[in-house]
Amino acid sequence: MGLFDRYAGLLEAYRDVRTTGYDPFQIRMERVLSPTEAIINGRKMLLVGTNNYFGLTFDPSCMEAAIEAIRAEGTGTTGSRIANGSYTEHVALEQEIAEFYGKKHCMVFTTGYQANLGLISTLAGEGDQLLIDADSHASIYDACKMTQAEVVRFKHNDPSSLEARLRRLGDRPGNRVVVLEGIYSMLGDSAPLREFIDVCKKYGAYVIVDEAHSLGALGDNGRGLCESTGVIDDCHFIVGTFSKTLGAIGGYCVSDEPDFDILRVTVRSYMFTASLPPSIVASVRQALKVVKAKPELRTQLWSNVATLYEGLAAKGFKLGPEHGPVVGVHLPDRMTAIGFWRAMLDAGIYVNVAVPPATPNGVSLLRCSVCAVHTKEQLEHMIEVMTGIGRQLGVLDDRTLRVVGGAR
Amino acid sequence: MKHGVTICHFTRNRCFWHKVTAHPRALESVLRTAHQMIVETDGMTDTLERARVSGQSRGEVIREICRHLAPFQTGERPITGGTVIAKDLTIDSLAIMDMVMELEDHFDISIPMNVVAEIHTVDQLADTIQKLCARR
Ligand SMILES: Cc1ncc(COP(=O)(O)O)c(C=O)c1O
Numbered sequence: 001m002g003l004f005d006r007y008a009g010l011l012e013a014y015r016d017v018r019t020t021g022y023d024p025f026q027i028r029m030e031r032v033l034s035p036t037e038a039i040i041n042g043r044k045m046l047l048v049g050t051n052n053y054f055g056l057t058f059d060p061s062c063m064e065a066a067i068e069a070i071r072a073e074g075t076g077t078t079g080s081r082i083a084n085g086s087y088t089e090h091v092a093l094e095q096e097i098a099e100f101y102g103k104k105h106c107m108v109f110t111t112g113y114q115a116n117l118g119l120i121s122t123l124a125g126e127g128d129q130l131l132i133d134a135d136s137h138a139s140i141y142d143a144c145k146m147t148q149a150e151v152v153r154f155k156h157n158d159p160s161s162l163e164a165r166l167r168r169l170g171d172r173p174g175n176r177v178v179v180l181e182g183i184y185s186m187l188g189d190s191a192p193l194r195e196f197i198d199v200c201k202k203y204g205a206y207v208i209v210d211e212a213h214s215l216g217a218l219g220d221n222g223r224g225l226c227e228s229t230g231v232i233d234d235c236h237f238i239v240g241t242f243s244k245t246l247g248a249i250g251g252y253c254v255s256d257e258p259d260f261d262i263l264r265v266t267v268r269s270y271m272f273t274a275s276l277p278p279s280i281v282a283s284v285r286q287a288l289k290v291v292k293a294k295p296e297l298r299t300q301l302w303s304n305v306a307t308l309y310e311g312l313a314a315k316g317f318k319l320g321p322e323h324g325p326v327v328g329v330h331l332p333d334r335m336t337a338i339g340f341w342r343a344m345l346d347a348g349i350y351v352n353v354a355v356p357p358a359t360p361n362g363v364s365l366l367r368c369s370v371c372a373v374h375t376k377e378q379l380e381h382m383i384e385v386m387t388g389i390g391r392q393l394g395v396l397d398d399r400t401l402r403v404v405g406g407a408r
Numbered sequence: 409m410k411h412g413v414t415i416c417h418f419t420r421n422r423c424f425w426h427k428v429t430a431h432p433r434a435l436e437s438v439l440r441t442a443h444q445m446i447v448e449t450d451g452m453t454d455t456l457e458r459a460r461v462s463g464q465s466r467g468e469v470i471r472e473i474c475r476h477l478a479p480f481q482t483g484e485r486p487i488t489g490g491t492v493i494a495k496d497l498t499i500d501s502l503a504i505m506d507m508v509m510e511l512e513d514h515f516d517i518s519i520p521m522n523v524v525a526e527i528h529t530v531d532q533l534a535d536t537i538q539k540l541c542a543r544r
Binding site: 150154165169356357 | 501502503505506508509512513516517518519520522
């Protein structure tokens with residue numbers, strides 16, 4: 001068997017994807033103009049697939065902070081925190097994030113993926129039981145491959161399914177570690193966190209919540225779902241990323257666990273990779289200040305979400321179950337999703353296409369992510385374009401058009 | 409004391425009837441290992457009851473697995489104990505994990521992901537389920 005033979009099925013699927021003439025996995029942004037516009041294939045495109053929820057990638061104060069940091073401390077750290085030392089700013093960033101959550105400790109990682117990978121696989125060790133939501137992000141699944149713990153999946157967003165699995169463990173020894181996400185990245189739905197926490201408390205389980213898509217978006221201070229559902233104190237570990245709302249790159253974990261700092265010499269994805277460069281640390285620190293100072297960005301984000309979600313629902317599109325900064329549009333199959341995506345690109349709008357096996361339950365989706373700085377006109381234009389394509393591809397018919405708002 | 413059971417043994421399109429008379433312990437192992445259903449018994453013993461309730465009969469387990477796998481069957485080839493789930497059927501790895509979740513709830517057991525990774529055939533999946541049911 002050749003090295004690549006095992007990917008025969010995937011190669012075939014990938015070939016299908018490319019039949020439209022564009023490869024969604026190798027889109028080139030020739031020039032990014034702003035959080036909502038870029039030149040792709042020589043044309044100005046509206047970007048609705050960037051995870052740039054607050055549009056902070058071009059925030060002048062964040063950009064200035066990054067530039068200043070480069071002038072002061074250079075372009076990179078050229079080593080890991082453990083082997084090569086921390087910069088004062090790494091430590092300051094950790095303190096600021098810990099304060100933001102009102103937690104005692106914070107550890108910053110080079111990406112959110114590495115934060116999940118390292119933390120989850122280290123926290124749950126031999127003899128422990130790790131329980132994860134079926135729709136967990138790849139970083140959580142990959143942690144499951146690395147952990148020595150026993151891993152069991154429960155049904156997506158279903159506290160009773162988690163409870164059944166905790167109950168079945170009975171009085172077996174070992175820590176129970178439950179991993180949840182604030183907002184799920186494909187359909188934009190959020191976890192019933194309070195109900196999950198109740199179950200975890202009942203069975204004495206530790207809780208890790210990944211707020212990757214909810215940082216900034218949820219909670220009166222933008223701390224995420226743990227804040228909006230009032231359970232920050234009940235979450236043993238909160239993980240997140242700097243690569244979405246904060247417009248840069250990096251990951252973090254906050255916690256009140258007294259011995260938290262031992263993770264700095266046990267989590268391999270922290271120890272054996274280079275630390276964040278000064279420019280990133282500086283822009284993230286500034287972005288966190290912007291999140292605190294400008295709650296109107298959150299209001300604007302949700303108002304844009306409502307415009308897009310309700311607009312598409314009214315046209316008869318089948319969407320994710322609730323409003324969220326990610327709006328997932330269900331399409332009947334992989335080829336329709338890819339055709340739809342390509343037609344959107346031709347019409348000057350960039351969104352993401354998500355097809356099995358990267359999606360839950362084998363669904364095919366157009367994944368749109370909303371930005372606080374999208375204008376109402378941009379989103380209304382998008383709804384119009386999608387309606388046209390939807391009719392052309394037979395995804396919307398006259399019958400569904402009459403069922404105003406009946407999209408579930 | 410010996411007990412007798414009549415067993416209907418399905419193989420492909422044929423079905424065989426056995427009358428088995430043995431000690432309860434031996435009967436239990438017959439029930440656990442064959443792809444079949446008990447049809448009648450001459451007086452239930454505790455052992456048989458345990459095989460039926462805490463342990464699941466092999467037939468029941470196989471039938472439940474096949475119910476989930478049927479939509480992924482290819483052509484005329486029947487699903488048997490030797491069917492390699494990920495290879496002989498059109499089911500992808502995510503759908504296998506989702507099926508496992510359904511089986512877990514049906515039998516009220518949990519099958520850890522690392523155990524699932526070692527399972528290739530329908531028989532191996534049934535073995536695992538029976539083993540976990542017996543341990544409940
Ligand atoms: C839920 C979730 N967790 C973690 C990550 C990883 O974040 P990062 O981009 O910082 O590696 C992502 C982003 O893809 C995500 O969606």
